[in-house]
Structure formats: structure tokens, C-alpha cells
Amino acid sequence: MLQKQKSESTKELILNESFKLFYKDGFKATSVDKIMLKTKLTKGAFYHHYKNKKELGVAIIKLKLQKTAYNSMIAPLYTSGNAIKILNSTFLDRIKSFSLEEKQQGCPMNNFINEIGNSEKVYQIALKSIIEEWKSALIHLIEKGKKENYIKKSISSTSTAIYLISAYEGIRGIRKLYESDEIFNEYLLGLSLYINQLKA
Structure with missing residues (x-):
């Protein structure tokens, strides 16, 4: 039992x-040697748990990125209440809560998408499943908002969901280029206006 816990x-x-390391230095720039140096483990320990860096990358996507995306951006969309308020709190408040490191380094998932999203089918499938889950949650919320008369019935739920995800991921990437939050603040203003236009 102790051996299993240690493993x-x-x-x-x-x-x-x-x-x-992947978040700070990038996936491609991070070697197994660098990981072992950081963990103070042997290569034998690494290969006992992961066949290669590719398998580790998939595990990171499924166990770290998916969990983070679910807790911060997906689960809140299933809460009860005014759909417009939920959109505001999920998207606007999340941006405002970022640490300086998160602003400078960008979105871990988006970094993975841009760096390796099209390099291996296994990465593409794992990353796409996060986006699809997020999109489904948004469509669910928007449809619920329409039924409860918080959101205009003429709005395309799918188009709105894709736009919100794309804009959010896009600004997180763009913010890495700037020294201050000015670009974030302009985005927040624009997003607030956009969400307001969805109101019934």
C-alpha cells in the first residue's frame, strides 16, 4: 500500500x-531531462509512469487543463439564475481575477493549442474535447436564458458560444504582448457591451 501511494x-x-514548466517555457522547449532536474527524479522514474513526453502531454491536457477549464469556465455556466449575470461573472470576473503571471503567460490551454494543437492528432482530440465541452455548456446556458426571457430569442446560441470562447482565448494570448492591463480593460468594456446586447 505504501509503495502504491509513493508511486x-x-x-x-x-x-x-x-x-x-510547459506553462513557463513551452511544451517543445521542455525536455524530459529538464523535468527530471526540476523534480529531482531519475529518468527511470519518469519512464515508469509515462512512455514518453507525448503521453505526458496528453495527461497534462486531460488531468490539468481540462480540470482547470471545467472548474473556472464550464461548471459556473450550469448554475441557476439570470443567464446574463452568469455570463458576466464567468467571463468578466474571471479576467479580473488573474495574477500577474497568468496575464504575462496567457492561457495554458491556449498556449498548448497554439504550440502543439495541430502537431499530433492525440493532442488535437484532447484539446478539442475541452473546447466542445465549454461550447456545449455555453449553448445550454444561452438556451436556458432564452426560455427564461433573459436572452433574446433571435440570438444564435452556437455562434454566440463560439464568439465568447474565441474572444476570451484571443485576448489572453494578446495580453502577453503588453506591459499593462490597458488591452484587457478595453476588451472588458467591449465584452460587457456585447453581453448587454444579448439581453431580452
Whole structure:
């Protein structure tokens, strides 16, 4: 039992430290050697848990990125209440809560999409599933908002969902180019106006 716990702890350590390195330095620039140096583990320990860096990358997407996206951007969309207020709190408040590092480094998922999203089918499928889950949650909320007369019935739920996701991910990437939050603030103003136009 102790051996199993130790093994799980080692696997978790590799996962967590790799995620930090991928976020800071990029997936391609982070070698297995660099991961081992950071974790102070041997290569044998790495290969005991992961066949290669590709398998680790998929695990990061499924166990770290998907969980983060679900907790911060998907689960809140299923709460009850005014759909417009939920959109505002999920998108606007989330942006305002970012640390300086999150602003400078951008969105971990978006970084993965831009760096390796089209390099391997397995990455593409794993990353796409997060976007699809997010899109479904938004469509669900918008449709609910229409039924409850919070959102205009003429709005295309799918188009709105895709636009909100694209704009949000886009600004997180663009913010990396700037020294201040000025670009974020302009985005927040524009997003607030856009969401307001959805009101019934």
C-alpha cells in the first residue's frame, strides 16, 4: 500500500512540475531531462509512469487543463439564475481575477493549442474535447436564458458560444504582448457591451 501511494505521489509530482514548466517555457522547449532536474527524479522514474513526453502531454491536457477549464469556465455556466449575470461573472470576473503571471503567460490551454494543437492528432482530440465541452455548456446556458426571457430569442446560441470562447482565448494570448492591463480593460468594456446586447 505504501509503495502504491509513493508511486502515485511520484506520478503527481511529475505531472505538476511538468505543467509548470510547459506553462513557463513551452511544451517543445521542455525536455524530459529538464523535468527530471526540476523534480529531482531519475529518468527511470519518469519512464515508469509515462512512455514518453507525448503521453505526458496528453495527461497534462486531460488531468490539468481540462480540470482547470471545467472548474473556472464550464461548471459556473450550469448554475441557476439570470443567464446574463452568469455570463458576466464567468467571463468578466474571471479576467479580473488573474495574477500577474497568468496575464504575462496567457492561457495554458491556449498556449498548448497554439504550440502543439495541430502537431499530433492525440493532442488535437484532447484539446478539442475541452473546447466542445465549454461550447456545449455555453449553448445550454444561452438556451436556458432564452426560455427564461433573459436572452433574446433571435440570438444564435452556437455562434454566440463560439464568439465568447474565441474572444476570451484571443485576448489572453494578446495580453502577453503588453506591459499593462490597458488591452484587457478595453476588451472588458467591449465584452460587457456585447453581453448587454444579448439581453431580452
